[in-house]
Amino acid sequence: MSQDQRSSEGAPSARVLIALLLPLFASLMSISSVMVALPAIEEGLGATSADLQWVLSGYALAFGVGLVPAGRAGDLWGRRRFFLIGTAxxxxxxxxxxxxxxxxxxxxxxxxxxxxxxxxVPQIIGMIQRLFTGQARGRAYGLMSTVIGVAVAIGPLLAGVLIDAASADTGWRLVFLLNVPVTAAALVAAFLWLPKFRDAHPTKSTAAGAFRGIRKLDPLGAGLLSVAIVCVMLPVIQFANLIGAAVGVGGLVLLVLWYLWEKRLGERDAEAPMVNLKLFTLPSYTWNSAVIILYFAGMPGIWAVVAIYIQQGLGLSALTAGLVMLPSAAMVILLASQVGRRVERIGPQMLVLGSVAAFISMLVLAGAAFLQSTQWASIGWVALALGVNGLSQALIIPSAQTLSMQDVPESMAGAAGGVAQSAQRVVTAIGLAVVTAVYFMVLSGYDHQTALLVTSLVISGIMLTSVLAAVGAARRAAADRRLSRSATVTSGE
Incomplete structure (x- = not known):
């Protein structure tokens, strides 16, 4: 039995997943907890609204820019190495x-x-692809989804507890300090438990060898894509004017140039480009990635909006805002690992069900806002909406992640994960800016209840596109199964 096989079974797999998912938990908790901490940062540091926007969006921008090059670098020179450096x-x-x-x-x-x-983050996906197969891989992605859901939901709760218990200038600092013991434990676990692999692309430790190693990273492709992502995201974060629009258009042009460069490079040598564009000819990768990307285009913004609504609209505490988000975490904890076990059998159907649940959750949230001005007003309706949202997350993330990577060669896993994650981060930043802009635009003329109602309906429209993509992915998967059965019957004859 090979090392890869041994690592995908029994106790070793549990240890490997602990090492991989601890820093993922910290990195995502950092996003959700900061949303609740923004008012405390504003008071404690005297931050402006532009400063606060960069607290959220600067992280997302750097995350989006670095994912694809880092995924490619991990594929070339060792995922364990880049995982350890990134965690540190x-x-x-x-x-x-x-x-x-x-x-x-x-x-x-x-x-x-x-x-x-x-x-x-890309190294996590690459190592799961290498170390796990079959149902074990589905369970690994199911656990990954559980960690994502818990991190997103528990971050606001922990931030609320710390901020309410401490002064304005201390509470938000404790929120960031939460990451330190988690990542320190992750580093120890990674050193002890992550297997070491022989470098698939060894590079001699000479100047010429180093130059060849850098060329393998495709520096021009990495530069074009990085600058393109910055240009697309910057107008959303900071420059919402004509100059920003021109920068955004320039970013789209650079994306086209990046595509043409990668295509030309790939025609000469399939291993030369940072991203082998044959990746996008895999229907399972493109369809299922589209589902999760469209989901992230709308859904993350709801956490920021709900935090604002509860604290400023209803006048409740940061702790209450965190507690209202707990039903979402509970649904993910209960269901995500179970979903992961069933992805190979009914993954496409769960993807459709999850997308529909996301759409319904936003209608429930809109209803909660509408009922706020009636005798049936209750914050419990908001918690119910987020619980349904947790159901959608538990169904979508492990299903889409597993199905999108099922046909990706292991040698391309890091870059493939980086591309998908980068697209998710870009649309998350854009979606977050659009959703919060809609909320504050409506708030300027009406009240918080109306702002939440309109925002929820806008997000429900975005979720409809995710439903359509999920239906397309399910139909494609069904067609592939029919072709596979037909080929089996034909070969049997």
């Missing part, structure tokens, strides 16, 4: 962020933390 960078910058004396340093550390997270 994330831990150090979280510690520095906690002691930031001003908004400038805080945002600089958030950008650096985003780069650290970008280095480690």
């Amino acid at each position: 960078v994330f831990a150090a910058t979280s510690l520095a962020a906690a002691f930031s004396p001003n908004p400038l340093m805080l945002n600089a550390m958030r950008i650096a933390a985003g780069l650290g997270a970008a280095m480690l």
Whole structure:
């Protein structure tokens, strides 16, 4: 039995997953907890609204820019190595962020933390692809989804507890310090439990060897894609004007140039480009990635909006905002691992059901806002909506993640994971900006209840596109199964 096989069975797999998923938990908890901590950061540091926007978006920008190059680098030179470096960078910058004396340093550390997270996340997907197969891989992605759901939901609760228990200038610092013990434990676990693999692309330790190694990373492709992502995301984060629109269009042009460059490079040598474009000819990868990307285009914004609604609209505490989000975590904890076990058998159907549940959850949230001005008003309706949202997350993330990677060659796993994650981060940043902009635009003329109602309906429209993509993915999977059965029957004859 090979090392890969031994690592995909029994106790070793549990240890490997603990090592892989601890820093993922910290990196995602950092996003959700900061949403609740923004008012405390504003008071404690005297931050402006632009400063606060960069606290959220700067992290997302750096994360989105670094994912694909980091995934490719892990494929080339060792995923374990880049996982350890990324985890260490994330831990150090979280510690520095906690002691930031001003908004400038805080945002600089958030950008650096985003780069650290970008280095480690693609390696998680690549190592799961290498170490797990069959149902074990589905269970691994199911557990990954559980960690994502728990991190997103428990982050606001922990932030609320810390902020309510401490002063304004101390509570938000404790929120960032939470990442340090988690990532420190992850580093120890990774050193002890992550297997070491022989480098698939060894590079001699000479100047010529180093140059060839850099060429393998496709520096021009990495540069074009990175600048393109920055140009697309910057207008959403900071420059919502004509200049910003021109920068965004320039980013789209650079994306086209990146595509043409990768295509030309791939025609000469399939291993030369940073991203082999044959990846997008895999229907399972493109369809299922589309589902989860469209899901992330709308859904993350709801956490920021609900936090604002509960604290500013209803006048309740940060702790209450965190408690209202717990039903979502509960659904993910209960269901995600079970979903992972069943992906190979009924994954496409669960993907459709999850997308429909996401759409319904936003209608329930809109109803909760509508009922706020009636005798049936209750914050419990908001909790119910987020519980249904947790159901959708438990069904979508492990299903889409497993199905999208099922036909991807192991040698391309890091880059493939980086592309999908990068697209998710870009649409998350854009969606977050659009959703919060809609909320505050409506709020300027009406009240918080109306703002939440309109925002929920806007997100429900975005979720409809995810439903359509899920139906398309399910139909394609059904067609592939029919072809496979037909080929089996034909060969039997």
